[in-house]
Amino acid sequence: MSDDAGARDLPATAYAILGILCFERELTAYDVKKWADASLRHFYWAPATSHVYRELARLEDRGLVEARGASTAEPRTKRVYRITPGGRAAVARWAAEPTEEPTVVKHSVALRAWLGHLVLADDVRIIVEQHVAQARRRIEEIDRSIAVAETLPAMTYPVAVLRWARRIHEADVEGAEAFLADLVRSAPAILPAADSPPAP
Amino acid sequence: MSDDAGARDLPATAYAILGILCFERELTAYDVKKWADASLRHFYWAPATSHVYRELARLEDRGLVEARGASTAEPRTKRVYRITPGGRAAVARWAAEPTEEPTVVKHSVALRAWLGHLVLADDVRIIVEQHVAQARRRIEEIDRSIAVAETLPAMTYPVAVLRWARRIHEADVEGAEAFLADLVRSAPAILPAADSPPAP
DNA sequence: CGTTGCATGTAAGGTGTTACATGATTAC
């Protein structure tokens, strides 16, 4: 038996939550969710609230986190979680481990645009333009996260990763704009429709 | 009753598969998987093979695709799928529909780098450098997909979207390199360890 | 005194994966 206790075969999500718990002394499940929304979301994923609760319960079972406050018996009372030495060791081991896991970009607007030949060029333009606006707002959110993190010590890695994520989302905006420029060149007869009267 | 037959509440994945079937007259499940690996993977996702089979069966149930070849009764014989008019209408409707669904970048290397403070700076450097190499290979794959698609007519949208995806993955490489440069600046004492002898 | 934010969960169900089993066809 090796000494990696309960740390076997956890999904990346579990390590993400464990990772969040490394930045503060203790957090409620609710707090973890807020951290995920503010930071993790931009380069990994934002778990559902209920998922965070379930994941923390599992991590507690495995001894990777421990809770202060109400015991499991009393429902609906505040519970504050803290990472254990075992949890810290597990997440550190995971973080140092090289991976072949490919980066996934799940981009439902790009997927729609990919099917552009099925719809009016104008509809494609609309959804991509909307996406550009949304992606710009996302970049502003990242900037706010960076601004907050920069003021804190011991956040140099998170800040560096948020900057990395920022570049990716900037490229998304640039790519979307280049796509729109392409669209204008390849469908000039359709796109100006809003300005010019329809041909008889 | 509206006439949107069996097209209710399908996940984006189902539309992705339906979309692939719009590009060719007919395809086997195996072919669909290959298309997904070559194209979809770079801006959306690559489904497991078994998933493609299950999804095609569901789409057939709903009348959005139809199969030629062996009937459902005979197992393990070749089945070729084709999109139906209803399927084409459903995917066209979906593609034109604006969405607020945020783009997800699921980047397990960035997640590890985010936790850099838990491990040796050298370990962080190694996994990020490895990722850069992998991301560069990914860009080459995208280039090959673009080269193939460019020779085909009616692939202008897929080509434009692949270029968009290419920008995103290029930004990933640039972001990773900037991260590494940051790392050298903030941890100069640790990083050159490989070249210089350890201090006594 | 009502709304917003904090706070915790359960139940049910859909999505997606891995592991496994099986066989036909093509190319060397």
Added chain:
DNA sequence: GTAATCATGTAACACCTTACATGCAACG
């Protein structure tokens, strides 16, 4: 003839979400 590729699925399970239920605290 045998290896690789084509080709099809099932079973079991893990992951994650939505919908729902509950209640306290602070602010206006």
